[in-house]
């Protein structure tokens with residue numbers, strides 16, 4: 001009997017057909033909740049799951065005793081209970097690399113948009129309020145030649161830094177658990193303690209994954225260390241930042257502006273003041289959301305799941321300890 005896959009992410013017809021060659025595939029393209037009755041009913045017979053943006057809980061795993069592998073169509077896996085998966089021998093695969101450049105583009109989009117007040121001023125034109133020449137009250141800040149501080153210097157952090165250093169002549173600072181001598185040489189990047197980076201940067205961009213250690217890494221104390229002219233950008237996860245402290249820092253003018261792709265609660269609560277603040281550019285978590293990249297991520301997840309369910313080593317295994325080669 002063929003193994004069964006529940007596909008709750010957006011896969012194209014070719015990808016569904018590729019999975020269908022070896023497996024029974026049940027597609028849930030519009031699944032919005034793990035409590036969906038048809039999805040729950042299918043879980044007991046599922047060997048593989050593929051999708052994104054669904055919180056997988058240990059309780060859901062209890063309902064899926066045959067589960068062998070999950071392929072998330074994302075780089076981040078903070079909504080998966082990794083320890084519980086590993087204990088049960090369930091492989092978790094993610095999609096690094098294919099989204100690096102697109103996510104870095106989003107980071108730079110936010111740097112530019114926040115610095116040059118692009119959304120605020122485009123809104124002014126849209127409202128028909130462009131009545132006279134733009135004066136100092138609407139001027140933005142330069143990006144070129146400034147200091148860009150990256151919190152986290154993995155693939156995405158390095159790709160943002162490359163844009164800044166090579167495209168905009170920026171000085172690059174980074175705080176990261178390990179030094180990156182090859183990037184120091186390539187980009188003239190300088191590793192700093194977090195506090196020192198916050199004090200010295202004109203732009204602070206967060207790219208660390210969300211873990212128990214990075215939750216609320218940036219809060220009131222950290223915003224107080226930044227320059228009053230600093231622009232803060234988050235393309236990582238909302239919970240890395242204490243959002244109440246961020247709102248206060250923006251309202252009190254402790255920092256100049258923010259460009260945000262991620263929030264503590266997503267979709268953003270209608271009560272949040274952030275999208276209404278003139279000095280905030282808020283995007284709906286579009287870091288990797290281009291046609292090309294989302295297709296490549298889905299393909300990577302398909303390839304990972306096929307290899308995992310065949311008992312061959314998946315390309316991108318998050319929980320190595322769950323891997324028991326045949």
Ligand code: DGY
Pocket residue numbers: 073074075076077099287288
């Ligand atoms: C990722 O892949 O982790 C992106 O942030 C989309 O969730």
